Every structure is written in C-alpha cells, then in structure tokens.
Amino acid sequence: MKDLKIEKIELFKVPPRWLFLKITTKCGIIGWGEPVVEGKADTVAACIKELEQYIIGKDASAIEDIWQILYRGGFYRGGPILMSAISGIDQALWDIKGKHLNVPVHQLLGGAVRNKMKMYCWIGGDNPDVILEQAQEKVNAGYKAVKMNATGGMEWVSSLKDIKTVSNNIKLLREEFGYNLDIGLDFHGRVHKPMVKKLISELEPYEPMFIEEPVLSENNDALKHIYSYTNIPIATGERMFSRWDFKDILHQGVVDIIQPDLSHAGGISEVRRIAAMAEAYDITLAPHCPLGPISLASALQVDFVSSNAIIQESSLGIHYNQGCDLLDYMENPEVFNLEDGYIKLLEKPGLGVDINEEKLREGNKIGHNWSNPIWRTKDGNFSEW
Template sequence: MKISAITPYPVWVGTRNQLIVKVETDEGVHGWGESGLSGREKAVVGAMEHYREFLIGRDPMAIGALWQEMYRSQYFEGGRVLTAAISAIDIALHDIKGKALGVPVYQLLGGKQRDHIPTFATTRGPCGPEIIEQARDLMAAGWNAIRLLPADHDSSGVYEPRRSIGETARWCAKAREELGDAVVLGIDYHHRLSVAEAASYCQKMPSGTLDFLEEPIRDETPAAYEALRRLTDIPFAIGEEFASKWQFLPYVERDIHQFNRIDVCNVGGLTEAMKVAGWSEAHYVDMMPHNPLGPICTAATIHFAAAVPNFAWLETRASPGERHLGFDDGEIFTTQPRLAGAVYEVGDAPGLGIEVDEALIRKQSFKFWEPPHLRRADGSITNW
C-alpha cells in the first residue's frame, strides 16, 4: 500500500473554517485528519503541500517514521504551523491503518482502557447570574464537570483584566455556593491575565472555589507559571497551545500543572500525543484534551482518551445550549461521534469511525476569519 494523494480542504463550516485533510492510497483505503491552527489555515495548507511532495508513494503504515521525517525534513523544524500540518496527516494515517487492519484506532494505541469518555461542558455566557442556572441545567443533563467563562470584553473590543477579575471571582464563589461540592468547577481565562492579575483573581475567592484554572497567562515562559504556582493552590489546566512534547517538557518535569489541555490536532497528532500522555502519567498529570474543533478532532481525541490511563475529561462543545460549528452538521460529517448524555461511547468501527461527504465539502469555500483583536482602555493590544 502506498500514499497516492493528500488533499487539504480548508472550508467554511458554520461560523468559521475547518481544515481537514484526506489522505488516499493506491489500494482505495483513505483516511481523514484535521488541523487545529484556527485562523491561519492557509499557512498550514502550504506546509501540507510541501510534505505532500515526498509523502506520495510512501508506506502509510509507517506512521512513526513518517512523523520523524516530516518533523526533521527542514532545517527550521517545529513550530505551530508545521506541527498542525503534521497533526492532520498523522491522524489521517492512523485512520488508514485502522481501516486497513479492520480495527478502531484505539487498538493501534494500546487498546481500550475505558468504555466511555466523560466530558466537561461549558456555560454559554460570561460570568453573571445566568451561569448558575445554565450550570444547573448541565448538571441535570448529567454533567459533573463544568467550565465557566470569565467576565468578557465589551462590545467595542476593549478588555480590562482588572474589571474582569473582581466580577468573575464573585460569580465563581456564588456558583460554588449554589451548586455545592459535588460538581467540578473550572474557568478558562484564555491567557488574558498577567501573573499579578491572575494571582489577584485567585486570592479573591475562598479556597476550594475552583477545581481548575485554565490558561490564566501566556505559556511562553514556564518560570512565569512557576511564580503564579507559588501564589495560588488552584490546579492549573494548560497546554492547548503546545505544539510538541518539548513544549510540555518544563511544565511536566517541574510539576507546574495538573491537567494537560493537549490538542491532538496541534501537538503533532496521535503519535506525539501518546508520548506526552506516557510522560505525564509518570508525573501524575492528567490528560484533559482541548477539543473545540470539528468531528474529526473529536473522534481522534476519543480514541486517544480511550487508550490512556491518566485521563480526566474531554472538552465538548456539543452540550445543550452551546452553538458550535460542525458538531451537529450531519450533512457534511455523515458519521461522527454523538454525545450519550454527558459522555462519548467508545465505538468499535475500523479507523476513526468518521464518514465525510466529500462532494459536499468540495462545494464549500474558504473564508478569511479573524478572532477579536482586543485592546485595553489605553489603546494597547492585549490577548484574545
């Protein structure tokens, strides 16, 4: 069996682009993958086109060797664009191998360790009175792990962290008081705070309010997270932006965080994700995968979650009340994972268990999309 074609599809689905890739073989077996670098899809397509030049004619079953060749085939190795391209191709190769052998992908990763994948759901709006009722609805639907969102930027795109942290802390404390201790509560600050701001936010809440704090500050400097670690006892959930095992290295080895928000569509695919999982297990760090993309990412992450022992929850954006592209698009993704209450059941279909209407995909078009470019009140740029 040889790789005969690699076709990237950067297409608009719902409210943003999804970049999926089809890898075909000369024996008629094909696989689907997905890239996670949202908003810069054309850069990733360019990387895939470079890789395609030497992957055509190669053995799709040699996944580990092809991963190394893609990573090491340029002097300037690594980086989020290149590993996003590698991720999509790697996932597609696992899909091919599973189909060719007649087994689900999790069998290629060591076998199934759980029958269903617990998820966490996210409330729909920023902190305020409505989040408590939203959380109650999620708990009634079966979720025992819920992520809150902080007080957000205003309609003009101005974001002042100090305005956010006081209001957010107040409503997080209220949510814990109203919802009780049985539910896991966390919050995603989307790396919008400084160390001082994040510490101030944590110190405004009673101990035990939150079970995890996600991405409070940017991740480029592990020492900054170590400084924040000394200022709060809330467990950290970080890593969705990490594009290799090497980026995880200081965080795992220096015991900085407790949950890995690994993204199989950014970190280098399933090949790299399994290495990070094993390393994390040795340091008692649980996997809590980032999964805001489309059904292919969800399917790949379900297989990953099924195969690793140190797993906590999988992010889902398909909970009641959430509106997110792709997850409910049964026309394009004709076979895809569906929630069974608050969990994804682990299926036994060969490969990823995903089917895509390629004719319909070809009719879709790419649209340039930008996330909000936020500014502080003084006009300076801040993080989205």
C-alpha cells in the same frame, strides 16, 4: 495484501473555522485528519502542500517513519503551523491503518484502559447574563462538567470591580448547581502575572475543577510562583506543540493537568508520547479540543489508552460554531452521544467517525475567513483575547 501507497491528499476549508484533510491510498482506503490553526487555515494548508513531497507515494502504514521525516526533514522544527500540518496527516494515517486492519485506533495503541470518557463542554463566561442559562442547557444535555472563560479583556493590573466580576460568575454557578457540576475556569492567557494571585484568592472559595492557562505559555516560568500559591489544579498546554515544549514544565512539576491539542501538538503519535511523559511525572491529561469531529475522535482515541486522562473537551455548541456544528459533517453522529456525562468507547475501525463528503464539498465551496477578535483596553492598549 492491499496497496497502501499514498496517492492523493485533498484539503477542505469549511465553516465554521475548520480545515479537513483526506488521504487516499492506491487500494481505495481513505483517512481523515483535521489540521488547522484557528485563524490561519490557509497557512496550514500551504504547509501541507509543501509536505506532500515527503508523503505521496509512501506506504501509509509507515506512520512513525513519516512523522519523523515530516518533523525532522525540514531542518526547522516545531511551532503551530508545522505541527498542526503534521497533526492532520498523522490522524489520517492512523485512520487508514485502523480501517486496513479493521480495528479502532485505540486497539493499535495498546488497547483501551477504560470503556467511556468523561466529557465537558464550554459555556459563556465573558457575560454573566448567559452563564446560568447556558450551564442549565449543558446539564440538561447530560454534562456533569463545564468550562467557561474566567474573564473578558483584562488590564495588566485590573480594577477590583473587574476581579469581583470574575469571582461572581463562578459564584452564580455554585449557588445554582452546588457541587453537582464540575466547573473549569479558562484564564485564556488574558491575565498577566501581577493579577494572577489576586484572582486565585477570589476564586478559591468556589473550588473550580481547574484553572487553565493562568498565564500565557511563553510565560510558563511564572507557573512555579503560581503553583505554590494555590491548591486549585493548574492546567495548560493548548499552545504547546510537541513533547519538547512540555518537557520543562513536566520536569519542574508546576502543572497538574496538561492539555495538548490533537490538531496542534503532532497528532495522535505525539500526544500519546506526551501523555506517557506526563504519566511518569504523575500529571494528568485533558486534551484541548474546540474543533471538529476528527479532532475530537483523535483525542478520544488517545484518552481511551491513557490511564492518566481525566476528562475530554468537546466543541458541541461552542460559540465559534456559527453556521455549522460538531456533528454536521458526520454520517454517524451517534458515536458522540452523551450518557450520564460520558462518551462510550469508539468501536468502529480507524478513528471511528464517518465523514459526509458531499456536505464537506458543499462547505468547501463556502469556506471561511475566521479570525479571532482584536481586543483593546479603555486606553487603547492591546488586550489578550
């Protein structure tokens, strides 16, 4: 019997804005995770260092016990930093267990319910000049669906001109691609409640696939007003970090698509639970994933076993990926090949991605200091990014 005792945890902060985690066991099996809060990589790294006391020397196969200790053992629970740290550790433990048993993670989660997963990728939206060009690039690459920012910076109550700009962006895509392209619109929490209904009225004729984060997650109580106003599916969840964060909106029935992030919402263990909760309310799953290959592989493992998963985000070519992209740290990038808009079932043991550690160590020497921009309105007031 191989000794799966955890001996070492290493962190790699690499361009463009990622933090990778490596867990090494006594028998030599390693697991990879991707714990990061975009813009707070060092803070998450510090949290992982604090959590090491609960991990080193433990049996890596005891995934659920370790998860519970990491979540409950510190008394104060939840939030983006702790849950992202737990996420990366959890991903790595599932990777180790799959490699140990020589099966992909989806087999350990009960087995796949599908043999491929529909994908979408991000395009511009802040600038209408690049929308058609970027959308055509994604269509040429094989995507059948894209997502774009619905708006740039918005006032609490913006002008009619700004509102028309939002609707014109999706209008351009509909005129060019018809209904051969599914289009998701990300409000990104940039829109405040007084503006949402007006924007939705403008967008409904162009039938977007979904509206994402129509309001900030701290204002989820407003979803009950928005939900009853429109027939466009409402999506949210990238800034929600556990099943307890999702519980209320699932119970209220004010969302159609939940978007937990596998690097923020407690990893594979917790997102699988969140997906099952959503299924009980007849609500679908579309995991958020603007990050790297380990996060994407983890999301796909959950997608493959969740009957209510409908589509998966990929960061390939996203504007954040400056200097390095999704496939650059991988030795087997072909596992993410797109065929007719889908990625096939991942069959390799563990998460299914092989990391090029030499490139990772080179990237770690460079590091990054990524942070999101600070936007202001014309009068100097802070504007949501």
